[in-house]
Amino acid sequence: MKLAMIGFGQAGGKIVDKFLEYDERTNSGIVRSAVAVNTAKADLLGLENISQENRVLIGQARVKGHGVGADNELGAEIAEEDIDEIQGAIDSIPVHEIDGFLVVSGLGGGTGSGGSPVIAKHLKRIYTEPVYGLGVLPGSDEGGIYTLNAARSFQTFVREVDNLLVFDNDAWRKTGESVEGGYDHINEEIVRRFGVLFGAGEIGDGDNVAESVVDSSEIINTLSGGGVSTVGYASEDVEMSSSSGGGLLSRFSSGSDDSNDMDTANTTNRITSLVRKAALGRLTLPCEIDGAERALLVMAGPSAHLNRKGIERGRKWLEEQTGSMEVRGGDYPTNEPRVAAAVLLSGVHNVPRIKELQQVAIEAQDNIDDIRQESEDNLDQLVEDDDDELDPLF
Ligand code: GDP
Structure with a gap:
């Protein structure tokens, strides 16, 4: 089937970039259009296959091209504010030629985690074609904030798409290898699996027509x-x-x-x-x-x-x-x-990994709240003199 792919954030952009390479190599014809959206200029520059005009830098007024630093609430806000800029790139997609949209992102970060549910919601409002998500879960060694981001984004993203295809980085880490070091082989695995699946419905005229081809x-x-x-x-x-x-x-x-x-x-x-x-x-x-x-x-x-x-x-x-x-x-x-x-x-329901992710996310959220409270108290203690004898300037 033919898809318009939108890679949001670093992981999303890299994976869509890889899909283009796969498409070229295997001649499978699944990527009709590819767009990358990011708040970090450097991440967009690192892409190899997505055309320059389809790389959209958002949030320049807010973060000046430096990214949102794993703040997915900010990622979502910026996506809302700059939706017209994203739509500008989407306008170049020949929508009548596609079977659906695929919004790709890593759910643990900031830009993609916050922005991908926003763009999915927007696409669903405007187009009749189905909107699918491909969400990547963080490795469990990435830490609390990434888990919390992923748990919140997962909940929101599922609601906004016609189906959320999930890839769990944690399950694909090779033993003894950090997830970071293994992204190349993980991204290969992602495009191979989803490439075969989506490529199935895209048999060219000259190809062998088998007994019961998937449509x-x-x-x-x-x-x-x-x-x-x-x-x-x-x-x-x-x-x-x-x-x-x-x-x-x-x-x-x-x-x-x-x-x-x-x-x-x-x-x-x-x-x-x-x-x-x-x-x-x-x-x-x-x-x-x-x-x-x-x-x-x-x-x-x-x-x-x-x-x-x-x-x-x-x-x-x-x-x-x-x-x-x-x-x-x-x-x-x-x-x-x-x-x-x-x-x-x-439509899978029995997924222990998601329950575990949510549990860790709730603990992380509680910890963050405690630490914030404690930090306010500690700062008060440091700044205020014991008997309140000093007056601030204003
Ligand atoms: P963003 O740019 O703020 O959206 O954040 P990133 O995309 O850099 O990171 C979000 C999460 O995606 C990370 O926590 C990782 O779990 C994952 N991630 C980052 N880069 C890759 C990648 O190339 N491949 C895969 N599979 N996951 C990645």
């Missing part, structure tokens, strides 16, 4: 109904035989009947095992998949390595695991030597 409307229907979504992914390298990219003719002409049966069984088994690995392995937002309201299975790979039986079995298995009656599935034929399963689980 944009299936992605939209899986996301509609709102709530929170997570994505699972698993892949396996395969050999590209000369018939791999071929259609029916090459399937009939190669090998004996026995070897064909064998190939079919292998293909089916590979697909079902990849679906299990994707759904039971690490999700972008770890959660219990039981109870997910809707799901979409996308099987990507050379069409000779995809078959209807495998996808049908994978789909049924997902129905059993989630208890959902709304599990869609289909092919995404590619010319890469890899078969991949991407599973979108939409």
